[in-house]
Amino acid sequence: MELIPGNSLVTATPEEGRKLALELALHSIYAIQPDENVLRAGRDVYTTDPEELIASSHVVAIEFATIAAANNYWR
Amino acid sequence: MELIPGNSLVTATPEEGRKLALELALHSIYAIQPDENVLRAGRDVYTTDPEELIASSHVVAIEFATIAAANNYWR
Amino acid sequence: MELIPGNSLVTATPEEGRKLALELALHSIYAIQPDENVLRAGRDVYTTDPEELIASSHVVAIEFATIAAANNYWR
Amino acid sequence: MELIPGNSLVTATPEEGRKLALELALHSIYAIQPDENVLRAGRDVYTTDPEELIASSHVVAIEFATIAAANNYWR
Amino acid sequence: MELIPGNSLVTATPEEGRKLALELALHSIYAIQPDENVLRAGRDVYTTDPEELIASSHVVAIEFATIAAANNYWR
Amino acid sequence: MELIPGNSLVTATPEEGRKLALELALHSIYAIQPDENVLRAGRDVYTTDPEELIASSHVVAIEFATIAAANNYWR
Numbered sequence: 360m361e362l363i364p365g366n367s368l369v370t371a372t373p374e375e376g377r378k379l380a381l382e383l384a385l386h387s388i389y390a391i392q393p394d395e396n397v398l399r400a401g402r403d404v405y406t407t408d409p410e411e412l413i414a415s416s417h418v419v420a421i422e423f424a425t426i427a428a429a430n431n432y433w434r
Numbered sequence: 435m436e437l438i439p440g441n442s443l444v445t446a447t448p449e450e451g452r453k454l455a456l457e458l459a460l461h462s463i464y465a466i467q468p469d470e471n472v473l474r475a476g477r478d479v480y481t482t483d484p485e486e487l488i489a490s491s492h493v494v495a496i497e498f499a500t501i502a503a504a505n506n507y508w509r
Numbered sequence: 510m511e512l513i514p515g516n517s518l519v520t521a522t523p524e525e526g527r528k529l530a531l532e533l534a535l536h537s538i539y540a541i542q543p544d545e546n547v548l549r550a551g552r553d554v555y556t557t558d559p560e561e562l563i564a565s566s567h568v569v570a571i572e573f574a575t576i577a578a579a580n581n582y583w584r
Numbered sequence: 585m586e587l588i589p590g591n592s593l594v595t596a597t598p599e600e601g602r603k604l605a606l607e608l609a610l611h612s613i614y615a616i617q618p619d620e621n622v623l624r625a626g627r628d629v630y631t632t633d634p635e636e637l638i639a640s641s642h643v644v645a646i647e648f649a650t651i652a653a654a655n656n657y658w659r
Numbered sequence: 660m661e662l663i664p665g666n667s668l669v670t671a672t673p674e675e676g677r678k679l680a681l682e683l684a685l686h687s688i689y690a691i692q693p694d695e696n697v698l699r700a701g702r703d704v705y706t707t708d709p710e711e712l713i714a715s716s717h718v719v720a721i722e723f724a725t726i727a728a729a730n731n732y733w734r
Numbered sequence: 735m736e737l738i739p740g741n742s743l744v745t746a747t748p749e750e751g752r753k754l755a756l757e758l759a760l761h762s763i764y765a766i767q768p769d770e771n772v773l774r775a776g777r778d779v780y781t782t783d784p785e786e787l788i789a790s791s792h793v794v795a796i797e798f799a800t801i802a803a804a805n806n807y808w809r
Contacts, residue, residue, distance in 0.1 A: 363598045368598055390606060484561055495568050499571065563715055617787055643788060650799045681737075681766075708776075712766060716762035728800075733742070
């Protein structure tokens, strides 16, 4: 599985950039743990645990910072 | 639900930028966990746990850093 | 309650910038949890727990990085 | 073991940059803990624990931010 | 107690910049928790807990990033 | 003990820069906790705990981001 869908950080809009940030964060997890059964079991845990939801959103925020800079903040 | 309300990082003032940062952090959570019942239960937990309140404010700080840079710090 | 006291990131000195960073971090918490009783109880916990004091200082460091950049490091 | 494969941050594409980010994160761990038995046992733990998978993806996101800036975001 | 000793981020050398980073991190803690007895008890805890030592060094790294940028990396 | 070996962030190569990042992270710990017995005991803990290994690599990633910027990414 590719790490960066489309192999580019350039997106037309901030919304697309935000989607890409979510994808990058997820694809990192897939790269570290490719077993879908393990991931599915884990998803039931982290998506219902506030602390882990916050930690996930933290990673998205950092990925988005990179993508936003790559797109010169869509200015 | 959109990830970035208004599909732009540009805001008129720092205060609006800070509100957007809070929204981005929240919308990440909604994107990862769309079930409102789960979110409502989780909210009762994280908003009364200092460690998780601090972790939430941490994400807001990172989102705000991106938005502030996007607006050239409203200089 | 406003998120950014004075609705500006510009301060005259680094010391004022650091105070603003502390305020931004706190005001995020107030925005997420407006109930003062909950906050007061939480304060007794996190201000006496080294791990949470460190986590708080971490958020201040990130807010300050943004404010310092906004003020071109007061050079 | 080298810390930076190829001793360069420059990559041809974002995908290669992302791979390098994963490698940098892993090579840090090897440098801190060279014992492969310890690492193998640890891998079984962190790759099945959502919290640690998220923490790992967090490090990748930071490494990638550096590599992306090094490559001027492959613009 | 002042938050930023000397009310400036400018230092003559990286070593002085690193010292300032350590001071900023500590002064944040003092600002959040001014009670010296609480701090002394906490110090015995976090300076003997690897996880909290690592978390402390994490804050120093972020403060240093800001100070290094403020000094244009002493180039 | 000095905080920054060589009192400079400039290195000839990324690999040297990465080594410096590891050293900066370690020297922060020494500065916070100078007692070698405590450090040795702690090392046995954090180098065999995946969560703390990940947290350590996180600090290295941040230190490296600063050093890479200081060296203009060795471009």
